[in-house]
Amino acid sequence: MSKKGRVFSGARPTGRQHLGNYLGAIKNYVALQDEYECVYCIVDIHALTTVDTTRDLKQNTYEMALDWLAAGIRPEESIVFIQSHVPQVTELHILLSMVTPLGKLTDLPTFKEKVRQNPNNVNYGLVGYPVLMTADIALYKADSVPVGIDQAPHIEFARETVRSFNYRYNTKVLIEPQMKATEIPKVLGIDGQQKMSKSLDNHIELAATPEETTKRIMQMVTDPARIKRTDPGNPDVCNVFSMHKIFSPDDEVAMINVECRRAGIGCVDCKKRFAANLNKHLEPFRARRAEIGANPDSVMDVLTDGAKRARTIAAKTMEEVREAVALP
Ligand code: SF4
Numbered sequence: 001m002s003k004k005g006r007v008f009s010g011a012r013p014t015g016r017q018h019l020g021n022y023l024g025a026i027k028n029y030v031a032l033q034d035e036y037e038c039v040y041c042i043v044d045i046h047a048l049t050t051v052d053t054t055r056d057l058k059q060n061t062y063e064m065a066l067d068w069l070a071a072g073i074r075p076e077e078s079i080v081f082i083q084s085h086v087p088q089v090t091e092l093h094i095l096l097s098m099v100t101p102l103g104k105l106t107d108l109p110t111f112k113e114k115v116r117q118n119p120n121n122v123n124y125g126l127v128g129y130p131v132l133m134t135a136d137i138a139l140y141k142a143d144s145v146p147v148g149i150d151q152a153p154h155i156e157f158a159r160e161t162v163r164s165f166n167y168r169y170n171t172k173v174l175i176e177p178q179m180k181a182t183e184i185p186k187v188l189g190i191d192g193q194q195k196m197s198k199s200l201d202n203h204i205e206l207a208a209t210p211e212e213t214t215k216r217i218m219q220m221v222t223d224p225a226r227i228k229r230t231d232p233g234n235p236d237v238c239n240v241f242s243m244h245k246i247f248s249p250d251d252e253v254a255m256i257n258v259e260c261r262r263a264g265i266g267c268v269d270c271k272k273r274f275a276a277n278l279n280k281h282l283e284p285f286r287a288r289r290a291e292i293g294a295n296p297d298s299v300m301d302v303l304t305d306g307a308k309r310a311r312t313i314a315a316k317t318m319e320e321v322r323e324a325v326a327l328p
Contacts, residue, residue, distance in 0.1 A: 007039065008144075010043040015056065015059065015060035018198065022206055024184045026071045028182055029071075029073055030072040036144065041136060042061050044057060069292050069302065075302040085307035085310070085311075089136060090132075090135075092138060096134055099168050130161075140313050140317070142175070142177055145180060147180070147181070149181060169325055191221055192224075214272075222267045223238045232263045235261070243278070244273070256273075
């Protein structure tokens with residue numbers, strides 16, 4: 001089947017993935033493969049802009065790649081690789097940086113947010129982060145980038161940077177990427193308050209055992225107004241119910257929606273049901289993870305092969321770029 005175009009997406013190596021990563025990105029990555037040629041990159045260089053230590057970088061990269069493969073990313077079709085294995089990206093980054101006004105970078109809301117979070121580590125790489133991101137996309141001539149609406153300014157930045165480059169050198173060598181607006185659900189952590197995140201330790205890992213998963217689910221915060229078992233609850237404000245809607249059969253969701261409101265079901269029972277449904281949902285993933293993980297070299301082989309394919313595309317792009325810039 002001919003594909004609609006080429007999609008690029010990158011994610012920082014954050015190690016074992018959690019439900020938020022799955023619902024917010026991986027599920028979509030898997031689905032996109034049916035219609036697009038997909039280039040999926042583990043952006044280890046991006047990670048260097050903010051990490052304190054690189055001690056876990058290799059292991060986190062491996063674990064993340066393993067989760068992607070276990071979730072259904074097909075490396076025989078999609079290109080899965082590590083950003084730093086394609087050095088051309090840094091060359092394109094530097095060339096794009098020459099057509100990027102500094103003020104535009106420092107005005108970006110994400111940059112301001114990063115400075116606010118970590119005022120003692122405002123490094124040069126952090127300022128140029130969106131330029132490196134543009135290089136990631138442009139190097140592989142991706143025409144679509146699947147992102148949530150909150151990422152729209154970054155894609156607009158990438159489009160403008162590509163336009164500036166093409167204009168400056170009177171060329172059409174780089175492609176302006178289109179934003180493929182993707183509905184990214186906001187997945188709350190087990191605290192029911194904040195976005196699911198490893199750093200907040202409110203996450204549920206995909207690779208956890210069924211017992212560990214159930215234990216985490218039993219800790220989930222529910223409707224805060226429901227104190228006693230006999231109090232009627234409100235599923236509309238309960239994160240457990242939001243999860244049921246994703247992972248439980250429709251008739252069970254409908255039953256909980258009614259019974260919770262009249263205290264016909266207790267939160268313990270409700271969570272146990274969610275745990276059972278989630279564990280069932282994750283069964284094939286866990287089996288595949290165990291199978292692939294039994295041979296760690298196979299994961300590295302996928303990444304090596306992906307980098308080789310990525311470098312082939314990158315080398316061709318850079319040949320055209322150097323010619324367009326008229327480098328001697
Ligand atoms: S019964 Fe379920 S939906 Fe209702 S408050 Fe408890 S956990 Fe939430």
